[in-house]
Amino acid sequence: MKSETVARRKFIGNKAFSDQFAEIRNEYVESYLFHEMKIRTEQLKGLGSGTRSGIETEGRSYDMGPSRKVVNFNIPNINEHYGFDFKNHFTSVQNWHGEVTEIIESTFKAKLIDIKELSHIYEVGEFEINEVPMDDKELIQVGATFYFSIGYKTENGTVMRASLLRFQRLPDWSCKNIDTASDWSNEISNDPSW
Amino acid sequence: MKEDKLKIKTRSIVFVGSFNPTIIQPYWLALRGLISEEDAGSVKIDIMHEEIVRMHMDWLFIEVTKQRFELRTSQEPFFGMCKDLAMGIFRVLNETPIVMLGINHEFHYSYSNKKDYYDLGDKLANLRPWEKHLNDPRLLQIEVMEQKPHHRQYNGHYRVRVYSSEQIKQPNYGVGVAINDHYALLEDQTGRDNEIIEILNQNWVESGVKAENIVLTIGE
Numbered sequence A: 001m002k003s004e005t006v007a008r009r010k011f012i013g014n015k016a017f018s019d020q021f022a023e024i025r026n027e028y029v030e031s032y033l034f035h036e037m038k039i040r041t042e043q044l045k046g047l048g049s050g051t052r053s054g055i056e057t058e059g060r061s062y063d064m065g066p067s068r069k070v071v072n073f074n075i076p077n078i079n080e081h082y083g084f085d086f087k088n089h090f091t092s093v094q095n096w097h098g099e100v101t102e103i104i105e106s107t108f109k110a111k112l113i114d115i116k117e118l119s120h121i122y123e124v125g126e127f128e129i130n131e132v133p134m135d136d137k138e139l140i141q142v143g144a145t146f147y148f149s150i151g152y153k154t155e156n157g158t159v160m161r162a163s164l165l166r167f168q169r170l171p172d173w174s175c176k177n178i179d180t181a182s183d184w185s186n187e188i189s190n191d192p193s194w
Numbered sequence B: 001m002k003e004d005k006l007k008i009k010t011r012s013i014v015f016v017g018s019f020n021p022t023i024i025q026p027y028w029l030a031l032r033g034l035i036s037e038e039d040a041g042s043v044k045i046d047i048m049h050e051e052i053v054r055m056h057m058d059w060l061f062i063e064v065t066k067q068r069f070e071l072r073t074s075q076e077p078f079f080g081m082c083k084d085l086a087m088g089i090f091r092v093l094n095e096t097p098i099v100m101l102g103i104n105h106e107f108h109y110s111y112s113n114k115k116d117y118y119d120l121g122d123k124l125a126n127l128r129p130w131e132k133h134l135n136d137p138r139l140l141q142i143e144v145m146e147q148k149p150h151h152r153q154y155n156g157h158y159r160v161r162v163y164s165s166e167q168i169k170q171p172n173y174g175v176g177v178a179i180n181d182h183y184a185l186l187e188d189q190t191g192r193d194n195e196i197i198e199i200l201n202q203n204w205v206e207s208g209v210k211a212e213n214i215v216l217t218i219g220e
Helices: A002-011 A017-046 A134-139 A175-189 B026-031 B037-042 B076-092 B114-124 B128-132 B195-217
Strands: A089-104 A107-114 A123-128 A145-155 A158-167 B006-017 B044-048 B052-056 B061-065 B068-073 B098-111 B141-147 B155-164 B173-184
Touching: A089 A123, A089 B006, A089 B076, A134 A158, A134 B037, A145 B076, A158 B076, B006 B076, B006 B195, B026 B037, B068 B076, B076 B195, B098 B114, B098 B195, B114 B173, B173 B195
Parallel strands: none
Antiparallel strands: A089 A107, A089 A145, A107 A123, A145 A158, B006 B068, B006 B098, B044 B052, B052 B061, B061 B068, B098 B173, B141 B155, B155 B173
């Protein structure tokens, strides 16, 4: 700040004061930065580093001078609607809601209701436990419910046939709910307005 | 619209109320058993701030602000899980006041034939009267709505918007259908008694079936 005071006095009354003062101030800042960088580099040499890389990997603290590299964050624009990832999607050909009825060694049997058909008629299917994702295996028990779908999965433009089985994680979804859904679907399928 | 033209289907659930965004964190969801640990590990957090939390994983996108809570998926097998997760969260946070709900359905159709694409617009809105004033008029967007019947236990409306979709890439022509099934509480309800969650539970299947029926028959 002392140099700024000298500069201000020197150019008082001069019309080009502001421009010249700004120029001197920039020189002063550059000189300060150079001086500080030199000190830092010499300190690093003393440590056997010999490069600036030591500074670049240093943690940033708020009291550091202006010579430190500023870290830039990619902050999303929260006012913009999120550009949803449509490159990866799965469109089902058929969706079932299943309920485990029996577990036999490495397989389980289940009652399956076609969600799209809105029918109270159920099918019976048998699944390999290996088809269940690792984290869902602990959920397999008689009465547990799951979603099973077959369809087309698109991943980065590549379309493939796929099936997906995931166990439901809503604690209070039970056979009663399935029966209620089944009753409702039966009722609505008989409604002539559909 | 024909099912073979359907390329993308999404479902989202939007709640309006008073939320604390920073509660919604991947490991909190896993700890409560609402998502698997594997899912929690795959979550990518876009932003976490007291005003907004935005994160996504393979099958789910979540955005929470102090007034709005949205879950969205473009993977049809996970539509049910998306609803289960929404219900699970607010059964745990059961004192959260929620006053509105939107069950949103989005469909994107791909038309390879230019004529079929323009004909659909003509079917949805008769363009003949416009021909007196405009040269070769085209439909860009149309929106139709109904109010929910008064005898139901909630207010709301059902809104269908058909528009030109940018999700379908050239040389094909894209048609998007966005359906907003909106529910609001009655005046004497507070939103603190899980009313909205019950509405979601009771109307989820019906809302999906109605949306499917609309898009199947639209433009026929």
